[in-house]
Structures are given as C-alpha cells and as structure tokens.
Amino acid sequence: MLKGFRDFIMRGNVIDLAVAFVVGVAFTAxxxxIVEGIFNPLIATLFNAESLAKSMVVELPGGAKLSFGLVLAAIITFLLVAAVVYFVFVMPINKMKETQERRRKAGLPAGADAVPATELDLLTEIRDLLASRQSEDPRQTP
Known part of the structure; x- marks a missing residue:
C-alpha cells in the first residue's frame, strides 16, 4: 500500500502539478x-462610486440586502482577469508556437534563426536513421 502511494507521489505528473499550483498562486497575486489597482478604480470612476462592490445595493423589507454591485464587480473582475491572462500570456504564446510551426514546416536550416528541434523531431529522425540502416543490412538488429 505504501509502495503504491510512494510511486504515485514520485510520478512526474504530481510534481508538475505542484509546481503549476505554486506558480498559479503567485500569478494570481x-x-x-493589476485588476484591483488599475481596472477597478477606472470602473468605479465610470460609475461615480467609491467602490463598485458597495454600490447598487437594494434593501428588502426585513433588513435583507441585495448587492447587485458586488455581483457585477465579481463578473467584471472575472472578465478582466480572463482578458489579462489571454492577452498577456495565451495570445503571445500561441503566436510564438505558430511562428515556430511555420519555420519548422518551411524547413529552415539549423542555425541561430532556426527553431530548435523538439524531442519528437529528434526521435523521428533517430527512427528513420535506424530504419535506413536496417534496410541497408537486414542482418542488423536495432
């Protein structure tokens, strides 16, 4: 039972997940x-309120309060966080991947301007070399 647990913990996936979580927490900060220091004050200025979350409150009979401003602030914060993540991280990484793929398909020569080969590219090249060797001398075993 403990051996199975140790094997599970020592898998690369668990370590990668832990690292991703720690980086994610730092990234969240x-x-x-950015959202609370830049965007929220701009939005609060547009609504002429000290805080969007504290505005748009409807008081019901019995003292209960509905805070539409709080819900609206949460939705806006979510959309702003998603926009920051997309435009600052996802879009540039996607552009970089597209550029690398175009260069790889164009067959650019190896050098400073060429895209480095991936592990899959190297393994495919090794496989092809071994296959060509074997076809030259069928007695050889890979």
Missing part, C-alpha cells in the same frame, strides 16, 4: 493587483 499579479493579476489581482
């Missing part, structure tokens, strides 16, 4: 600072 950066995005939250």
């Amino acid at each position: 950066v995005v939250t600072a």
Whole structure:
C-alpha cells in the first residue's frame, strides 16, 4: 500500500502539478493587483462610486440586502482577469508556437534563426536513421 502511494507521489505528473499550483498562486497575486489597482478604480470612476462592490445595493423589507454591485464587480473582475491572462500570456504564446510551426514546416536550416528541434523531431529522425540502416543490412538488429 505504501509502495503504491510512494510511486504515485514520485510520478512526474504530481510534481508538475505542484509546481503549476505554486506558480498559479503567485500569478494570481499579479493579476489581482493589476485588476484591483488599475481596472477597478477606472470602473468605479465610470460609475461615480467609491467602490463598485458597495454600490447598487437594494434593501428588502426585513433588513435583507441585495448587492447587485458586488455581483457585477465579481463578473467584471472575472472578465478582466480572463482578458489579462489571454492577452498577456495565451495570445503571445500561441503566436510564438505558430511562428515556430511555420519555420519548422518551411524547413529552415539549423542555425541561430532556426527553431530548435523538439524531442519528437529528434526521435523521428533517430527512427528513420535506424530504419535506413536496417534496410541497408537486414542482418542488423536495432
């Protein structure tokens, strides 16, 4: 039972997940600072309120309060966080991947301007070399 648990913990996926979680927490602090420090004050200025979350409150009979401003602020914060993540991280990474793929398909020569080969490219090349060797001398075993 403990051996199975140890094997599970020592898998690369668990370590990668832990690293991703730690980086994600740090990244959340950066995005939250951008949204709360820049975007929320701009939005509060547009609505002429000190805080969007504290505005648009409807008081019901019996003292209950509905805070539409709080819900609206949460929705806007979510959309702003998603926009920051997309435009600052996802879009540039996608552009970089597209550029690398175009260069790889164009067959650029190896050098400073060429895209580095991936592990899959190298393994495919090794497989092809071994296959060509075997076809030259069928007695050889890979």
